[in-house]
Amino acid sequence: MPPSSADNQSVRSAHSPFPADFLWGVATAAYQVEGGWQADGKGLSVWDVYTNTDRMAAKGETANVALNMYDRGQYLQDIALLKDLGVNAYRFSLNWPRILPEGTGAPNVAGIAYYRQLIADLKTAGIAPLVTLYHWELPQALAERGGWANREIVGWFRHYAGVVFDALGRDVALFLALNEPSTDLSFAAYAKQFRETPRREWVPLTPLPPAAFTWFPGQRVVHHQQLAAAAAIEEFRKRNLPGRIAAVAMLLIPALPATDSAADAEAARLADGLMNRIYLDPMLKGSYPDDVVAALRGAGVELPVEPGDMEFISQNRADFLGVNFYSGFPFAADPAATDNWGLRMTWSPSPADPYNGPARPDLFTAGLLRLKADYANPPMIVTENGTGVPGDDELVGGHVHDAKRTDYLVSHVAALGEALREGANVEGYFHWSSHDNFEWVAGYGRRFGLIHVDFATQRRMPKHSAFIYRTLIANGGRVPA
Ligand code: NOJ
Numbered sequence: 001m002p003p004s005s006a007d008n009q010s011v012r013s014a015h016s017p018f019p020a021d022f023l024w025g026v027a028t029a030a031y032q033v034e035g036g037w038q039a040d041g042k043g044l045s046v047w048d049v050y051t052n053t054d055r056m057a058a059k060g061e062t063a064n065v066a067l068n069m070y071d072r073g074q075y076l077q078d079i080a081l082l083k084d085l086g087v088n089a090y091r092f093s094l095n096w097p098r099i100l101p102e103g104t105g106a107p108n109v110a111g112i113a114y115y116r117q118l119i120a121d122l123k124t125a126g127i128a129p130l131v132t133l134y135h136w137e138l139p140q141a142l143a144e145r146g147g148w149a150n151r152e153i154v155g156w157f158r159h160y161a162g163v164v165f166d167a168l169g170r171d172v173a174l175f176l177a178l179n180e181p182s183t184d185l186s187f188a189a190y191a192k193q194f195r196e197t198p199r200r201e202w203v204p205l206t207p208l209p210p211a212a213f214t215w216f217p218g219q220r221v222v223h224h225q226q227l228a229a230a231a232a233i234e235e236f237r238k239r240n241l242p243g244r245i246a247a248v249a250m251l252l253i254p255a256l257p258a259t260d261s262a263a264d265a266e267a268a269r270l271a272d273g274l275m276n277r278i279y280l281d282p283m284l285k286g287s288y289p290d291d292v293v294a295a296l297r298g299a300g301v302e303l304p305v306e307p308g309d310m311e312f313i314s315q316n317r318a319d320f321l322g323v324n325f326y327s328g329f330p331f332a333a334d335p336a337a338t339d340n341w342g343l344r345m346t347w348s349p350s351p352a353d354p355y356n357g358p359a360r361p362d363l364f365t366a367g368l369l370r371l372k373a374d375y376a377n378p379p380m381i382v383t384e385n386g387t388g389v390p391g392d393d394e395l396v397g398g399h400v401h402d403a404k405r406t407d408y409l410v411s412h413v414a415a416l417g418e419a420l421r422e423g424a425n426v427e428g429y430f431h432w433s434s435h436d437n438f439e440w441v442a443g444y445g446r447r448f449g450l451i452h453v454d455f456a457t458q459r460r461m462p463k464h465s466a467f468i469y470r471t472l473i474a475n476g477g478r479v480p481a
Pocket of ligand 1: 029179180324356384432439448
């Protein structure tokens with residue numbers, strides 16, 4: 001990208017709420033961008049199987065090649081684009097079965113070498129890596145042993161984390177254990193349902209509701225996720241590493257009452273408990289919320305808490321909280337929804353609506369301030385925020401004028417600035433995503449990138465939003481008039 005006049009001015013207003021050392025980044029995840037699905041001894045992940053065997057993603061697409069970022073020649077070009085964007089940080093994830101092909105046992109030297117080189121190349125470009133250990137690439141070998149439903153996963157994840165910290169721990173300042181654990185459970189539930197559905201071709205148009213809403217027994221698994229994150233943190237501490245670690249990148253979904261009735265207020269509170277507090281309370285307050293425990297019990301689900309577990313989680317606290325924010329949703333009481341906790345999400349999107357919910361920057365500010373008020377203002381990093389809107393990403397005459405993403409970006413950065421002004425302890429913002437990539441069950445059909453990708457040719461083209469992000473970064477979160 002050529003330098004813009006905004007960069008040349010580069011005048012940071014003294015009144016900007018964003019400190020000079022604020023992390024401005026972009027985020028991706030291994031399965032969505034790497035490709036190289038069988039390269040150099042890599043094992044299979046559940047997503048390799050979901051796409052290749054089950055053909056669960058749209059049109060039978062896979063991420064076998066994806067953005068080809070397993071190829072160093074390719075990713076070096078991508079790092080050059082990130083440098084042009086002006087970001088000082090990049091969030092990506094490690095592909096567990098690339099490092100441990102069977103999920104446990106001896107590491108795959110080539111897999112580790114790939115990540116070591118990527119980290120070195122990012123740092124050479126002046127871009128700090130934020131490394132997610134797990135962005136849903138569960139080794140298939142472990143899925144076949146019960147995956148997250150098996151308490152042994154705490155030990156498996158501990159071993160994996162230890163291998164990673166021994167290999168890369170001294171080179172990375174920011175680690176994160178689990179990405180959106182609630183969505184991971186949603187997809188596991190979706191995959192199960194998909195396999196059992198006679199017409200196996202459905203892709204939901206609405207956002208996937210967290211498993212809390214569709215998969216009662218799945219809720220037990222939350223406890224294993226909590227323990228696994230705590231075990232990773234314990235391994236991290238043992239090694240006296242220089243960096244910091246988060247337990248989760250939490251999908252924060254503000255739950256709003258659909259009407260002002262008392263029943264809907266109650267429904268929204270339960271929805272908040274099942275989506276948000278079930279993760280936040282144990283790691284930040286030391287216990288599961290009573291109303292959620294009671295609701296689970298009412299559905300015949302007991303969290304598998306053993307003596308000492310809650311102390312273990314409390315003793316292994318994270319250094320910061322990752323927050324993924326896209327939108328908030330209204331909830332109504334619905335006594336007929338007996339398989340759905342007696343509540344229902346009432347947003348019914350039209351085909352023109354954003355994929356992950358309506359733009360609600362006000363809820364972004366409110367959500368961060370809620371974390372400040374209810375959870376003693378932990379150090380936070382916004383690990384994802386972004387949007388994809390049908391029709392917004394057309395490549396016309398060599399340009400993509402993604403006006404809706406641009407508006408979303410500007411308004412959400414402003415909303416974050418507002419939260420900072422009101423004292424929220426936020427250290428960074430990572431836009432999802434740097435590039436259009438493989439959007440899980442929706443395949444390549446939903447674009448979230450600042451950089452357009454032609455998936456057939458691997459050609460990259462920064463969109464309008466990319467230029468605006470660079471301007472925001474250079475000007476303390478504002479677009480100069
Ligand atoms: C959250 C997930 O972490 C990421 O993988 C996904 O692509 C984005 N949301 C957009 O839906």
